[in-house]
Amino acid sequence: MAQPFIHNNKTGLTRDLIEAMFPMFEQASAGAIAVDRDCRIIWLNHTYAALLGVDNPEAVIGQPIQPVIPKTRMPEVIATGRPLLLDIMEYGDQQLVVTRLPYFDDAGQVIGAVAFVLYDDLQPLTPLVSKYRRLHQDLVAARKALACKTRSTRYSLGDFVGATPAALEVKRRARLAAGRDMPVLILGETGTGKEVLAQAIHSVSPRSDKPFVGVNLAAVPENLLEAEFFGVAPGAYTGADKRTREGKFQLANGGTLFLDEVGDMPLTLQAKLLRALQEGEVEPLGSNRVQSVNVRVIAATSRNLETMMADGSFRSDLYYRLNVLEIGIPPLRERLPDLGILCEAILEDICQGLDMRGEITDTGVAALSSYDWPGNIRELRNVLERALTMDEESGTLDADAIFRVLPRQGSGSRRVERCGAGRPLAEVLAAAEAEAIESALVACRGNRSRAAQQLGISRSALYEKLAKLS
Numbered sequence: 001m002a003q004p005f006i007h008n009n010k011t012g013l014t015r016d017l018i019e020a021m022f023p024m025f026e027q028a029s030a031g032a033i034a035v036d037r038d039c040r041i042i043w044l045n046h047t048y049a050a051l052l053g054v055d056n057p058e059a060v061i062g063q064p065i066q067p068v069i070p071k072t073r074m075p076e077v078i079a080t081g082r083p084l085l086l087d088i089m090e091y092g093d094q095q096l097v098v099t100r101l102p103y104f105d106d107a108g109q110v111i112g113a114v115a116f117v118l119y120d121d122l123q124p125l126t127p128l129v130s131k132y133r134r135l136h137q138d139l140v141a142a143r144k145a146l147a148c149k150t151r152s153t154r155y156s157l158g159d160f161v162g163a164t165p166a167a168l169e170v171k172r173r174a175r176l177a178a179g180r181d182m183p184v185l186i187l188g189e190t191g192t193g194k195e196v197l198a199q200a201i202h203s204v205s206p207r208s209d210k211p212f213v214g215v216n217l218a219a220v221p222e223n224l225l226e227a228e229f230f231g232v233a234p235g236a237y238t239g240a241d242k243r244t245r246e247g248k249f250q251l252a253n254g255g256t257l258f259l260d261e262v263g264d265m266p267l268t269l270q271a272k273l274l275r276a277l278q279e280g281e282v283e284p285l286g287s288n289r290v291q292s293v294n295v296r297v298i299a300a301t302s303r304n305l306e307t308m309m310a311d312g313s314f315r316s317d318l319y320y321r322l323n324v325l326e327i328g329i330p331p332l333r334e335r336l337p338d339l340g341i342l343c344e345a346i347l348e349d350i351c352q353g354l355d356m357r358g359e360i361t362d363t364g365v366a367a368l369s370s371y372d373w374p375g376n377i378r379e380l381r382n383v384l385e386r387a388l389t390m391d392e393e394s395g396t397l398d399a400d401a402i403f404r405v406l407p408r409q410g411s412g413s414r415r416v417e418r419c420g421a422g423r424p425l426a427e428v429l430a431a432a433e434a435e436a437i438e439s440a441l442v443a444c445r446g447n448r449s450r451a452a453q454q455l456g457i458s459r460s461a462l463y464e465k466l467a468k469l470s
């Protein structure tokens, strides 16, 4: 076997040491390769050739390395003169752990580089790999959070899963809405995917590179809503910030403003919102100057706005302003044939980045169809998450696994199961709280105002708790 670079210039101790260690490395590794300063292959051992599926190693001598090993980072080593001591390189469907070292002439110039494949199987590195996976998972979560912070969207139209005619009609209308810069009103029970759809419309609209700003009318205390919407001028009131505080309208300028739970908007603000929409101008609190804004509004609610108009709690002029294109998302119980693909998508999402599997059998899906889903897709996700936690070993959910966690209205069996002995008090209390909130929402068919009333807490406290739960 030729070892061209080792035999030249045996001058210093380092070179001798390298020479002494090289055969050992070469033998112990799963492959070795060397390139010259132009990144042309000058040597390739037989084990690496076999790993790469190169039948005739001689044929690649003198060839540039990149076409042979597309993801190689040898050019970087040559360019910087710095080793890459540990790296995971993909080759086809293999992941190779490699180390790459430059080598120099007597004048200290890089004249080439050598690389060893330390492992061609990640098994011995399991602890390292699981740490890597955990970090990767953290990265995915951090990116998601960052995406929210930078006011971009998490969902696109593909995330609205469904193939029944009803679901396809929703998507058709969403696409239509995306193409036209008109106000959209999304109606649907709790957990049907109103937010998913609003984000999806924005992300396929021409405003997609501009901000998507959501405001949940039910979650913000009434006395803060105006400032939240229109912003605050410096020193507008005692204790106000010295700087201008932008409102959601200003933040959404150029993009989309999502008015979530618009049915919960107090009448006084309805009038101001209507004016802002009609005139395209807003007036920050404590300022006497108007600012022009250009936003597309998408509103959503689970309440019946027509009844609210009839009893005077929702302005009809605002309703017609918001409802230029209406999209009604049907409840899950009216599109049960979508359960199969919904489960598939949700299980994949749950398992993504985690070292676990999640599948559901046909009988599992049939079991899900026996339920009436007052909490819709959010509830479906919770049920699947719970079922997977209890069945983590197999990761396959059959009818039994589903029935074990499916709520049975009026029965307290689940409570007994979840508040089992031997768990820390804080955990038991949190589980009991989640259970009480869920039952109240189910009893009130997802109407949060009524659920909050039933639970004896404020609506914003309920929202805070729900945000922690989701």
Ligand SMILES: Nc1ncnc2c1ncn2[C@@H]1O[C@H](COP(=O)(O)OP(=O)(O)OP(=O)(O)O)[C@@H](O)[C@H]1O
Binding pocket: 159, 160, 161, 162, 188, 189, 190, 191, 192, 193, 194, 195, 196, 197, 302, 342, 345, 377, 378, 381
């Ligand atoms: N069509 C869908 N396909 C896949 N997942 C969905 C779909 N619709 C909703 N989901 C999931 O269900 C959950 C609830 O969705 P979302 O928050 O959009 O509902 P919502 O209608 O805004 O509910 P609420 O009225 O309670 O605010 C989310 O986890 C979302 O990812």
Ligand SMILES: [Mg+2]
Binding pocket: 194, 195, 260
């Ligand atoms: Mg919502």
